[in-house]
Amino acid sequence: MTTILVTGSAAAIAMMALPFLPAPAAASWPFIAASAVLQVIYYSLVARTYALADMSATYPLMRGTAPLLVALATASFLAEPLAPMAWLGVAAICTGILSTAIREHSGHGKGVALALLNALVIASYTLVDGFGVRRSGAPAAYTLWIFLLTGIPLVGWALWRRRKAFLRRIADGWLPGLGGGLATVASYGLALWAMTLAPVAVIAALRETSILFATAIAGFVLKERVGRARVVGAVMIALGAALLRLA
Structure with a gap:
């Protein structure tokens, strides 16, 4: 319900802003539609994954695997070869993110499997939007249409299947x-x-x-255990970002 509240809020923001923005080019609309479908799947998997396993373990798996998949796909199919230093940066960031997920996963096998499945979904919508936003001529409107088309079915499902729980979540947590x-x-x-x-x-x-911020939130706000591997991971992420900046 919290996930749907956030996506519903994003859809409401989009609804208010879109009348004041130019429409995306016609060539980008198939990408908007495909991205919206993938985003609905993504949010559904996120909610289910966090219900089964710790955020500090599954978030890095989701977000750390996806950029490596994107890098491989863009180099192979999108005619965007990366410089050697950029590859080093991507590899360092992926290694750092994934290393933050090194921990005991006993009892969380299904959550980890869902996290890895969601990495594929993340990589897919990233590639779709990389294509689509370049054809849109209007990045802001392109983004807002995705959130509008994502929020409508999720909110509609919540009102249809779990109306009381969703309305209660709105009353209790509309500001967050x-x-x-x-x-x-x-x-x-x-x-x-x-x-x-x-x-x-x-x-x-x-x-x-x-992931740097997600790990901090997991440790200080959610009171999850953040060990040495995740500190090493943070250093690797910072190194990777520096390499990408220099590439």
Whole structure:
């Protein structure tokens, strides 16, 4: 319900802003539709994964595997070869992110499997949007249409199947939900805008430095255990970001 509250807030923000923005080019609409479908799957998997296993273990697996898949796909199919130093940066970030997930996974096998499945979904919508936003001519509107088309079916499902629980979640947590909606629109909008200026694989890898903040939140807010492996991972992520900046 919290996940749907955030996506619903993002959809409401999009609904209010879209009338004031130029429409994306016609060539980008198939990509918007495909991305919206993938985003619905992504949010559903995120909610289920966090219900089964710790965020500090599964978030790095989801976000750390995806940029490596994107880098391999863009180099192979999108005619965006990376410089050797950029490959080193991508590899360092992926290694750092994945190393933060080194821990005992006993009892969380299904959560880990869902996290890895979601990595494939993340890589898929990243590639779709890398193609689509460049054809849109309007990165902001492209981003907002994705959130609108993602939020509508999720909120519709919540009102149909779990109306009382969803309305209760709105009453109890509308302010954090609104904050989450603003944050997700801003963060992904910036990422898509960046993809119009730089290789998709580089942006996908740099975006996942968010694991630094996720690990801190897991330790200090959620009171999860954050061990030495995750500290080493943070250093690797910082090194990878520096290599990408220098590439």
